[in-house]
Amino acid sequence: MPPSVSIAVCTYNGEHFLQQQLDSLLAQTHRPDQIVIRDDVSSDDSLALLRAFVPRAEARGIAVDLQVNSHNLGYRRNFDGALRACTGEIIFLCDQDDVWHADKIARFCTEFDARPGLLALHCDAQLIDEAGQPLRQRLFAALRYSPADRKRMHAGYGFLLMLKRNLMTGAAMAFRRSVLADALPLPETGWVHDAWIGTLAAMRGDIDSLPEALIGYRLHSNNQLGLGGNDATPRALQRKRQLEAECVQSALLLAHARTLALPEPMLAWVERKQRHMSVRATLPTSRLRRVPAVMGELLSGNYMKFGSGILSAGIDLVRA
Known part of the structure; x- marks a missing residue:
């Protein structure tokens, strides 16, 4: 029997791209069992899109836990709250502005099924622009995650690789729920949630990467984290x-x-x-x-x- 799957979705003023992401979750060939959504008090139409999404997902047999924070928490505490509500054996992190390929969950679950000691897994991604058009580069290349690094990751040196620098992008990763026993609460400062979870997973067992690009990773002017962030600091x-x-x-x-x-x-x-x-x-x-x-x-x-x-x-x- 395949493992149960939860998706943790955090939203904040994401109306421009959110609908496409939500549609891609429902288009998965391997249906998630649960989608946990935490909205961080959006002031745009994000909440309307989310409320319309709930009956569509439930009609497909997916349990949806949609909550709106009482006040703005910021992305760390928002993801912390979402993760605490996840009940699936495998948990996917989900950003509001990307697009998942239809076989993403299926491909990840196949790998987790085959490898009981695998605690966290990430994949490559196709970088896309604001209009959803593919850019020339893929995520692994942009992160300079080299073939040599990938070979070391496959050979079981994930902990040392993560100790050197974060190679796991939250939008492209999933992990076993058991990792949360070490990872929660997420640190209030210092660490981004994906790097923290990936590093702690590597301390307890295997982590690895898939070569396929299983999401469209969107770069735009309002990226809070990741490759799309703009920093004019000297x-x-x-x-x-x-x-x-x-x-x-x-x-x-x-x-x-x-x-x-x-x-x-x-x-x-x-x-x-x-x-x-x-x-x-x-x-x-x-x-x-x-x-x-x-x-x-x-x-x-x-x-x-x-x-x-x-x-x-x-x-x-x-x-x-």
Whole structure:
């Protein structure tokens, strides 16, 4: 018997693209058992579209849990609430502005059925524009998720890959409900929900990727997260903020990992990542005085394990 499936949908002022996404959920060849929708107090016509969707889904035998927050919570707390209401064995995250291919759920469930130790799975996606037209690039290429990375993921090194950088995009991922025992509550700051869930899944079991593009991932001017986000901040300040954010992330992950009774070698990797990010985030202002710390991290292999190797070390040596 195939596993039960829940879809967690979070919406906020998504009327322009929401209907196409909702239609694509109903067009799945493998019908979901439950769709949980949390609207974050939209001020447009999103709620009207959602209320019209409920009887259409229920007519197909899909249980729908539609709730509107009492006040605006933001995407982290909104997804937290949606995930808590999911009852399926396999949970899909769903953004309001993408389009799922009809075989997405079926393909994921086939993989989960065949691999009991698989805890989280993600797929490639076709990038599309505001009109839904395909762009030249696909998601894996845009994320620089290389064939070498994919080979390592397939070989069981998902934890080390996720410790280096997030490779899982929420709109293109699903995971077993058991992962929520570690992942909830979602962190209020520091972590994006998909990276947090994917990393914790990798701590407990296998994670992997599918080569097929099973969604249309829409890029538009109002993207809250992901590839479509626009940031006019000067690059030097972006790098500084990124290092500070990764330092906070690694500290939060380490504190959480210590509560999970993980194997000592895995915990040691998290501690190593936290020390490395702390060094990078607190380098001296003087470029000359940075040299010993940067060279130490480079020779230890930490820049290769947790960054872009010599490139990251070079940037740390010369950045303002």
